[in-house]
Amino acid sequence: GSKRTRVRFNLQGQHAKAFVFAEVSNSMPSGEFVYLLVQDKRNGRVITVVDNRSKLMTQRMAGGSKAGMEAFGNLLGGGKN
Numbered sequence: 001g002s003k004r005t006r007v008r009f010n011l012q013g014q015h016a017k018a019f020v021f022a023e024v025s026n027s028m029p030s031g032e033f034v035y036l037l038v039q040d041k042r043n044g045r046v047i048t049v050v051d052n053r054s055k056l057m058t059q060r061m062a063g064g065s066k067a068g069m070e071a072f073g074n075l076l077g078g079g080k081n
Contacts, residue, residue, distance in 0.1 A: 002027035004034065017041040025056070 003026045011018045018041055023034040036050040062068030 011038070027056075028052070
């Protein structure tokens with residue numbers, strides 16, 4: 001597996017407060033997130049800003065190879081015929 005770092009911090013604006021949840025992985029390019037979520041403290045609503053968890057799972061299942069990723073893409077209908 002990869003090494004990951006998770007952070008949670010408070011965000012406060014003029015009209016609202018929120019929690020921010022983020023995770024980065026050493027297997028991803030610098031500046032990219034595994035996920036970045038914002039949760040409104042007033043009502044608990046979660047806003048997904050970035051979510052690459054399924055992409056990383058697919059890469060891991062494909063063994064990280066280009067051929068494996070193409071096979072998954074074709075299987076899921078995202079590949080070209």
